[in-house]
Amino acid sequence: xxxxxxxxxxxxxxxxxxxxxxxxxxxxxxxxxxxxxxxxxxxxxxxxxxxxxxxxxxxxxxxxxxxxxxxxxxxxxxxxxxxxxxxxxxxxxxxxxxxxxxxxxxxxxxxxxxxxxxxxxxxxxxxxxxxxxxxxxxxxxxxxxxxxxxxxxxxxxxxxxxxxxxxxxxxxxxxxxxxxxxxxxxxxxxxxxxxxxxxxxxxxxxxxxxxxxxxxxxxxxxxxxxxxxxxxxxxxxxxxxxxxxxxxxxxxxxxxxxxxxxxxxxxxxxxxxxxxxxxxxxxxxxxxxxxxxxxxxxxxxxxxxxxxxxxxxxxxxxxxxxxxxxxxxxxxxxxxxxxxxxxxxxxxxxxxxxxxxxxxxxxxxxxxxxxxxxxxxxxxxxxxxxxxxxxxxxxxxxxxxxxxxxxxxxxxxxxxxxxxxxxxxxxxxxxx
Numbered sequence: 001x002x003x004x005x006x007x008x009x010x011x012x013x014x015x016x017x018x019x020x021x022x023x024x025x026x027x028x029x030x031x032x033x034x035x036x037x038x039x040x041x042x043x044x045x046x047x048x049x050x051x052x053x054x055x056x057x058x059x060x061x062x063x064x065x066x067x068x069x070x071x072x073x074x075x076x077x078x079x080x081x082x083x084x085x086x087x088x089x090x091x092x093x094x095x096x097x098x099x100x101x102x103x104x105x106x107x108x109x110x111x112x113x114x115x116x117x118x119x120x121x122x123x124x125x126x127x128x129x130x131x132x133x134x135x136x137x138x139x140x141x142x143x144x145x146x147x148x149x150x151x152x153x154x155x156x157x158x159x160x161x162x163x164x165x166x167x168x169x170x171x172x173x174x175x176x177x178x179x180x181x182x183x184x185x186x187x188x189x190x191x192x193x194x195x196x197x198x199x200x201x202x203x204x205x206x207x208x209x210x211x212x213x214x215x216x217x218x219x220x221x222x223x224x225x226x227x228x229x230x231x232x233x234x235x236x237x238x239x240x241x242x243x244x245x246x247x248x249x250x251x252x253x254x255x256x257x258x259x260x261x262x263x264x265x266x267x268x269x270x271x272x273x274x275x276x277x278x279x280x281x282x283x284x285x286x287x288x289x290x291x292x293x294x295x296x297x298x299x300x301x302x303x304x305x306x307x308x309x310x311x312x313x314x315x316x317x318x319x320x321x322x323x324x325x326x327x328x329x330x331x332x333x334x335x336x337x338x339x340x341x342x343x344x345x346x347x348x349x350x351x352x353x354x355x356x357x358x359x360x361x362x363x364x365x366x367x368x369x370x371x372x373x374x375x376x377x378x379x380x381x382x383x384x385x386x387x388x389x390x391x392x393x394x395x396x397x398x399x400x401x402x403x404x405x406x407x408x409x410x411x412x413x414x415x416x417x418x419x420x421x422x423x424x425x426x427x428x429x430x431x432x
Contacts (some may be wrong), residue, residue, distance in 0.1 A: 037109055037375050042366045047358055053082035054362045055344045060332045066090025077401035078337060080102045084365050085112040093125040093390060097383045110374045110381040122158040129397045132404050134170060140407050144202040151206020154397050158391040159211045162381060164372050166207055167215045167404035168202040171250040193246050197253035205257055216254045218265025218303055221247030229266040229309040233278060237262055240271040261299045266309035267309045278309055281319055286327035299364045304335035317343055329364045
């Protein structure tokens with residue numbers, strides 16, 4: 001579905017808010033003309049947007065290295081329609097930046113770009129060096145300074161690419177039963193909520209001090225289940241007291257330290273929502289627990305809406321609309337985005353959903369872009385000299401990875417289970 005020319009007429013009336021620039025993937029515009037919304041305020045941008053463009057601004061569109069031409073055409077249409085954000089999956093940073101530059105050229109308001117970088121950009125971008133996994137770092141005593149430095153380095157990796165949202169840290173707590181972990185996950189720091197809280201906060205602060213937004217996940221935690229939400233819906237039958245004292249403990253620390261974004265996990269927690277609705281699309285989970293009871297004021301994002309935990313129980317449009325109504329601000333990687341945009345647009349225009357609610361969601365997304373400097377004169381969303389930036393990052397990262405590996409060996413971890421991309425980083429038994 002592609003919007004007609006009439007779709008854009010309201011914006012033409014307010015053309016003074018926007019500058020124009022013709023940009024190709026290989027020829028990004030100069031910084032003096034790349035910003036299409038110089039001097040605009042959030043209020044003026046919201047006023048200039050149609051209902052459809054406001055709805056589209058809430059979607060995070062997936063970009064992969066093996067996207068078909070049809071998928072790319074759909075991405076182009078979504079960005080032209082007003083989609084607000086992208087997420088990079090697995091591939092080459094060089095190829096991704098060429099594609100992102102192209103899409104930035106189609107966007108009226110520059111796109112936010114996000115990534116899963118739990119152990120650094122290497123989690124998704126093959127040119128980068130991998131940091132140790134969280135479960136390894138959780139075994140280093142008093143590792144807050146190391147985690148902060150890792151956060152700074154990872155933040156610089158991503159900031160150089162104008163990837164300004166990192167979907168990390170993982171603030172889940174590993175559940176233990178009879179002395180054994182219920183669900184072994186290399187992405188989790190510890191079964192001790194205090195360690196998870198301190199280490200997650202240190203990593204978060206490093207990233208945010210480097211100029212990117214951290215995203216704590218997967219609220220409120222579901223490690224008491226051995227089910228993987230990528231395939232099925234986890235049901236976490238813990239008591240509310242247990243949730244409060246264990247799973248929510250790290251989030252209180254992250255909120256105190258200024259976490260920008262929270263990702264809702266796809267898990268059913270009957271002690272929160274007795275109907276068994278996944279908390280990522282549950283009003284009781286998103287609005288009542290996260291926003292009202294815990295007082296979180298930042299941006300709330302779903303986990304990927306195409307995951308089995310949602311897809312096995314709801315149609316794509318149904319799940320997406322439920323997420324919106326639950327209080328979600330950013331919908332990550334949903335299926336049937338065009339149909340969902342149509343549905344939500346119609347619901348708002350018919351008065352079934354309040355315009356004030358939609359405007360509040362859009363405002364949160366635009367506030368992230370404002371904090372990132374998107375609306376300042378001279379801001380340039382296009383990324384150049386990617387190879388040089390990769391080399392600089394590898395030099396920085398290799399030094400800190402060596403130090404972390406020595407610490408792991410001193411802790412008796414032996415050779416860390418790392419997927420090294422650079423043989424010069426492999427240490428001998430003594431950590432030399």
